[in-house]
Amino acid sequence: MSRKLYVNTTINGEEIEFLCEPRQSLLEVLRDDLEMTGTKEGCNDGNCGACNVIMDGVLMNSCLVLAAEAQNRNISTIEGLATPQGLHPLQQKFLENASLQCGVCTPGFLMAAKSLLDHNPDPTEHEVRHWLAGNLCRCTGYDKIVRAVCDAADVVKETA
Amino acid sequence: MATVWIPSQMQNLSGGIEQVTVDGSTVREVIANLDAIHSGFRERLCHEDRLKPTIAVVIDGEISSLGLRQKVSPQSEVNFLPAMSGG
């Protein structure tokens, strides 16, 4: 009896095949089966944003997506944000602004912010706060995160 | 002689007195001399040859990490506080 599903998907531009159980979330398969642990688990019920990935251009909590739903989708994770040539401006600005302390929420924030800038390259502070309200950070009080996202938006605009 | 501030919960041992001056060049000697004047302090503050782990000794505003072996000067002030650290 076959208990696993075959899934063919694209992750960070690379075609990937995996087998999963019907009950496994995308987050679980990413972390436990594909060993892509950059995407973090904070709550496993869609309330912290630590597991944010971008699927076909839409920001998702990967804990709320079944792995089987990844079939024929295009998924971006934190592992694909930097290139061999260097960090994404968001990553660079997070470092310069000291926007992370423990860092465990950081991949989720970066993916959420990436998605924001994809949709709105020139966000106001309020728009940043509104977009990132699905991501919890307990260390920073968000101040330096919001500043970094605004700074990165300026860089992305200039280089666009 | 060092000045020892007696915690209020131990003032039953000192007859209600809150400050006692005693000889001693270490916390161990101070407690021994205190115990000689007001019996019972050693038992309240120490377990075997150490301060009880729930008790910290403060010498002149510094919480000591040396316990009974901490040096005490004649001008020193000695306080006993509950041991605590933080989050």
Next chain:
Amino acid sequence: MSATSTSVNGNGKYKVIGTRPIRPDGVDKVTGRALYGIDMNLTGMLYGQILRSPHPHARIRGIDTSKAAALEGVRAVVTAKDLPPAGADEVISLVEGTFRLTHLRSNILAGDKVLYQGHSVAAVAATSLHIAEEALRLIEVDYEILPDVVDVVAAMQEDAPLLHDDLTTQEFGEDSGKKSNIASHIQFKLGDLEKGFAESDIIVEEEFNTASVHQGYIESHNATAEWKTDGQLTVWTSTQGAFGVQKQTAGILGIPVSKVKVVPMEIGGGFGGKIPVYLAPQAALLSKLTGRAVKIVMTRTDVFQSTGPTPASYVKVKLGADKTGKLLAAEANIAFAAGAFPGSPIGAGAVCVFSCYDIPNGLVNGYDVVLNKPRSAAYRAPGSTQVNFAVETLVDEIAEKLGMDPIEIRLLNAAEEGMRRVDGAVYPRIGCRETLEQARAHEHYQTPLTGPHRGRGIATGFWMNAGLKSTVTASVNEDGTVNLMEGSTDIGGSRASIAMQFAEVLGLPAEAINPMVGDTSSVGYTELTGGSRVTFATGWAAYEAANEVKRILITKAALYWEAKVEEVRFEDGDFIHASDPEKRLSFKELASHLVDLGGPVVGTGAVDPDSGVGGSFTTCLADVEVDPETGKVKILRFTMVQDAGTAIHPSYVEGQMQGGSAQGIGWALNEEYFYSEGRMKNASFLDYRMPTCLDLPMIETVIVEVPHPQHPFGVRGVGEASIVPPPAAIANAIYDAVGVRLRDLPMRPDRIFSACLEKQAATVAT
């Protein structure tokens, strides 16, 4: 966007200290490469899960694990029977307190009773997480339900259900012999209280309650254990202190510490909550039975229901002042909900309650009370926030009654060097007054707040600065860089602040130092990351290590020049031949010659600094707007002022201040364990509502630098004091906005709304 943080530069004395280099572990953390405890993955690893009690208080009549054990994929099931028995008087002394071994063991796996909803009862290891979860449902536990108590005042009553048959009240070193849920009573006295109140022109007295709140770290508790057949156990975990995990795990399992190696992974937040062990012993037992590595990660619900909330509290405070506003007498009764086992920070609460003010007459009674909630854990300035809320509200009321400015009354009474606290200790040099003066001078305070239902509040807070043991080992590389091994797990950028203190001594750029956090087998003994101590004490160890490296390098330079050691001096980052100034070697140049200058250059700093009873003070300003239709509070503007002694890396000092502020705001306005019938009803991030970035404004920071009198660079621990004053500041701001005093935390919309309605009704009635 509002003004950015103001900052400082190490009082202008330093080259590296006060600058803002990028943290050494930064790239790994923004690219997803950094490995946290939850990321552990070992070959053949099994997944563990914990069965937890659905009842707040019950006797376990029996546990039948046979069906679970028979499930395909299940490899082992353990219960309390698998733990060694402990004698009633066996204790483990940890820096956060002394605990009975029986208590630690029964918190890991409940013996004859469960004492709170979420209490660990059994653990399962299986080939997949889902099978382990299924197995939990097959374990049959026969419970005899017992009456429970979750309210701290109710738990203190003589007729309250007793949690422990053998618990008697401890009176600061003396056993009262009285059976009670009151595990300990502590009392401080200063001066003549009756005289102080008799001389007072104004006396205020009120009762305050605060709810249990959680540290709320985003990474759940986790442990991966591998117990090999040679008896050697390795634990990979997220912890604030690897050596503390080693000691707890060894103690609970009844094995020597040398048999336990703890590897501290990157840690996704702690705030005091990742000091106790919750999973390592169960994972170890399961590994021993299966011969496989076992990983256990808590669900978020388990994190809330089974791990360290900070104690709920009942605090009654009475303050007396003369008509100039000088505080003359102060009395506090404080009860902390320790949870199922003794050990709340009642001592700290009793010390902190009047710590900001010079009050000649005082009496404090503190009670550590067990009840049917999870065993409480430290949470950022543990015990200080609860008591500060009471005192800082009452100081505001006195100021209002006397028509005084709220900062002026605080300055009039501010704690200063030489002041005797109620616990008897005398302050060394501290910066309480300076934080108040900076707050008063700040543009925020100088700018009037206008608009309906808006108000401004201020409060001042205090937290101590632990010392404790730390080790740093430095090894010089031939390219002029230095590998720095240290034992303090890095939660908020401490690799950077430790490396920078090392670099300062040797005149090196911060980037030349490569700091690493070692495991219990590879670094000298180091106590926990907590108590605002890491930058203070481990930084001090780095200073000592750097000085040893400097001494050794001076001998190397002498050897290089074939000169006498006395002829070489170190100046401005260079080694110089005293009688031949042409001979000058930079650190990097000298390092490049080390290949033929004898033994390796390794310096060690191993310290246990006496920590002062001084510490760090914070003053905060909060502007709020209250929605009169709903009672919801919006934070309009927020400024935190803190004495950092010397700010090593100002960005991370600001980060501590901003993070503590946000936690304080959450504690003030909406966070709480919501209990019904002894059970927590809001054990998810959705229902336990921590602040999001949409709830907060920018958090402005002002770093004050009043150097610590003992520390080589004047560092004061800054990690905790910022959480202390926000609840009171916000309460005072709400009063300023709508004229109602809130005395219970959190100040939820319904409470504010009800208070406003009552005020309206009272106004109409008169």
